[in-house]
Amino acid sequence: MSQDIFVVIEHLRGKVADISYVMLAAARVIAQATGGQVVAALLGHNAQELAGNLAADRVLYVEHPALADFTSAAYQTVLESLLREHAPRAALLGDTSIGGDVAAWLAARLSWPLVSSCRSVSAEGAVIRFVSQTCGGKIMAEGDLPGPCALVMIVPGGYKPEQGQSAQTPQVTSAAAPPLEGLRVAVDNYVEPDTSDVDISREPILVSVGRGIQTLDSIGLVEELARALGCPVCASRPIVDQGWLPTTRLVGKSGKVVKPRLYLALGISGAPEHVEGMGESEMIIAVNTDPAAPIFNVAKYGATVDLFDLAPALTEKIQEARRQRGTHHGAASS
Amino acid sequence: MDIAVVVKLVPDLVEELAIDESGAALDTSYLRLIVNELDNHAVEQAILLKESAGGQVTVIAPDLEGVDDILFTAAAKGADRLIKLTGAMSGVNNYALSNSLAAIIREIKPHLVLTGVQANNDLDGSVGPRLAALLGMAYVGYVSGVTPANDSVKVRKEYSGGLVAQVAVRLPAVLGIQAAGKPPRYVPISKIRQMSKTARIKDQPAGDLDAGNGAAVKHMFKPEMGTHATMIEGEADEVADRLIAIFKEQDIL
Numbered sequence: 337m338s339q340d341i342f343v344v345i346e347h348l349r350g351k352v353a354d355i356s357y358v359m360l361a362a363a364r365v366i367a368q369a370t371g372g373q374v375v376a377a378l379l380g381h382n383a384q385e386l387a388g389n390l391a392a393d394r395v396l397y398v399e400h401p402a403l404a405d406f407t408s409a410a411y412q413t414v415l416e417s418l419l420r421e422h423a424p425r426a427a428l429l430g431d432t433s434i435g436g437d438v439a440a441w442l443a444a445r446l447s448w449p450l451v452s453s454c455r456s457v458s459a460e461g462a463v464i465r466f467v468s469q470t471c472g473g474k475i476m477a478e479g480d481l482p483g484p485c486a487l488v489m490i491v492p493g494g495y496k497p498e499q500g501q502s503a504q505t506p507q508v509t510s511a512a513a514p515p516l517e518g519l520r521v522a523v524d525n526y527v528e529p530d531t532s533d534v535d536i537s538r539e540p541i542l543v544s545v546g547r548g549i550q551t552l553d554s555i556g557l558v559e560e561l562a563r564a565l566g567c568p569v570c571a572s573r574p575i576v577d578q579g580w581l582p583t584t585r586l587v588g589k590s591g592k593v594v595k596p597r598l599y600l601a602l603g604i605s606g607a608p609e610h611v612e613g614m615g616e617s618e619m620i621i622a623v624n625t626d627p628a629a630p631i632f633n634v635a636k637y638g639a640t641v642d643l644f645d646l647a648p649a650l651t652e653k654i655q656e657a658r659r660q661r662g663t664h665h666g667a668a669s670s
Numbered sequence: 671m672d673i674a675v676v677v678k679l680v681p682d683l684v685e686e687l688a689i690d691e692s693g694a695a696l697d698t699s700y701l702r703l704i705v706n707e708l709d710n711h712a713v714e715q716a717i718l719l720k721e722s723a724g725g726q727v728t729v730i731a732p733d734l735e736g737v738d739d740i741l742f743t744a745a746a747k748g749a750d751r752l753i754k755l756t757g758a759m760s761g762v763n764n765y766a767l768s769n770s771l772a773a774i775i776r777e778i779k780p781h782l783v784l785t786g787v788q789a790n791n792d793l794d795g796s797v798g799p800r801l802a803a804l805l806g807m808a809y810v811g812y813v814s815g816v817t818p819a820n821d822s823v824k825v826r827k828e829y830s831g832g833l834v835a836q837v838a839v840r841l842p843a844v845l846g847i848q849a850a851g852k853p854p855r856y857v858p859i860s861k862i863r864q865m866s867k868t869a870r871i872k873d874q875p876a877g878d879l880d881a882g883n884g885a886a887v888k889h890m891f892k893p894e895m896g897t898h899a900t901m902i903e904g905e906a907d908e909v910a911d912r913l914i915a916i917f918k919e920q921d922i923l
């Protein structure tokens with residue numbers, strides 16, 4: 337057992353994911369208290385240069401052709417052997433499509449405790465405290481990280497990616513991969529995101545709709561409002577899963593990250609997976625009948641009125657304002 | 671292809687949530703439980719696979735308030751067997767749940783185990799990967815769509831930004847479902863009621879529900895309201911007027 341903090345670096349198709357830097361920042365907080373090192377575990381094939389800007393004390397690089405793409409099977413096998421051998425105080429993984437495929441599997445195999453949805457960590461002497469978000473961001477749960485070794489799944493939001501980046505290239509040592517034959521999971525190919533639709537990440541104004549809209553027929557209300565504002569409609573996941581809007585309009589963890597000047601959220605609760613995609617918008621205005629909806633924690637302005645009342649009223653007033661401006665301009669020029 | 675689907679019940683987030691006297695858990699006396707939405711997608715995906723490739727679908731859920739309706743709904747959609755995991759299931763963590771589930775699934779010997787990729791109250795990771803480790807099966811999560819292919823399945827695995835990987839997974843396997851290939855079907859209440867008369871739910875004792883070394887929550891609290899929005903009061907019409915003023919200030923109108 338050591339006091340080191342391991343971070344499993346997430347990368348896909350040659351790019352390190354932001355969550356990796358967020359984890360390095362969290363790991364630094366713990367390592368400063370335990371007196372251990374921050375060790376980045378980088379798994380890949382010809383991927384050593386990805387170590388370049390990781391804010392780690394050292395990087396353990398595992399090279400193998402079977403690690404060219406992320407697969408659960410290969411990562412599970414490599415990480416189980418690596419963690420057994422090094423037994424760090426904590427190993428951090430992303431609460432993501434990559435970390436999610438391996439963390440709880442490792443917890444069961446290694447019989448290590450696991451804390452998920454962890455947003456921030458703090459340490460006092462040997463005690464490491466975690467704060468996790470639960471219940472769609474409505475509740476936070478806090479506790480001490482059990483030992484002697486533990487796994488932690490990190491969600492974004494607690495640290496900025498820049499905090500986990502360094503101008504200095506860390507020391508890289510190679511670690512041998514365990515045998516990786518007969519793996520039961522393989523990537524056939526990637527399907528690129530559809531680019532034929534508007535790119536919502538480039539739009540200055542967005543009207544966004546969530547499950548509060550209830551039916552497909554009512555989407556028209558929101559579309560009219562968007563038309564009046566001259567912007568596209570985007571949505572939360574349930575709307576897209578229902579097929580009411582195309583996936584190109586999805587905002588959040590599994591969709592696009594948007595930072596418009598105005599993000600008008602109608603009937604969206606503000607689950608962490610949604611906020612991940614819009615929390616950095618310049619101005620968020622939220623309309624939600626539930627005063628305890630987490631969306632109000634990221635919004636600048638909020639109202640608890642019914643969207644079925646607000647959307648048509650607002651559409652009309654926008655049209656009216658435009659008409660007035662139109663006649664006003666018209667009058668001035670004539 | 672025989673499929674076992676694991677369904678969890680989770681707090682309905684539309685309801686107000688309260689923290690109990692211990693300060694470390696939700697107050698269950700106020701809690702309304704609903705089926706985990708992603709598990710609902712897992713049920714749908716199982717039924718879609720049954721329709722295209724045949725086989726039996728077994729749905730397993732812990733004995734919590736409302737579970738019978740959830741199981742009968744699954745039967746109305748086409749599930750063949752319903753199992754209720756009995757025991758002190760309230761507040762059970764995924765460590766304990768996975769251990770009991772693994773024992774049952776070992777007996778069913780399905781080709782595929784489907785479950786939602788996560789639940790809104792998971793604090794020690796999700797059930798799927800734990801089950802895979804305990805059962806010695808492959809695991810892939812964040813799956814939105816499954817197609818059978820001989821001794822394997824082809825799945826769509828989602829990454830952020832809309833990127834999808836087409837992944838081949840050899841059976842037997844556990845999949846963490848993010849979305850079914852099609853939106854979950856609707857079943858009329860009358861059909862569910864009918865199922866509640868004809869379908870049988872098998873009670874299966876969960877056995878030892880040792881919480882093991884799961885996350886030890888000491889304290890729960892509602893997130894900081896420090897950055898809370900400025901609330902605009904009044905009826906929709908007044909709110910709309912204020913928003914127009916804000917749009918004008920911001921040069922949006």
Ligand SMILES: Cc1cc2nc3c(=O)[nH]c(=O)nc-3n(C[C@H](O)[C@H](O)[C@H](O)COP(=O)(O)OP(=O)(O)OC[C@H]3O[C@@H](n4cnc5c(N)ncnc54)[C@H](O)[C@@H]3O)c2cc1C
Nearest residue numbers: 546547548572573588589590591603604605609625626643
């Ligand atoms: C791995 C993973 C990835 C995910 N990725 C994403 C993602 O990329 N994007 C995403 O959005 N979600 C994502 N989710 C889902 C996310 O967890 C939430 O379930 C989702 O964001 C909820 O959408 P919602 O706010 O529209 O619905 P709900 O949470 O159901 O909220 C509906 C809201 O509407 C309000 N409401 C109801 N009626 C009215 C009315 N008449 N007027 C006004 N308000 C009303 C309610 O008070 C409620 O707050 C992901 C989940 C997982 C597990």
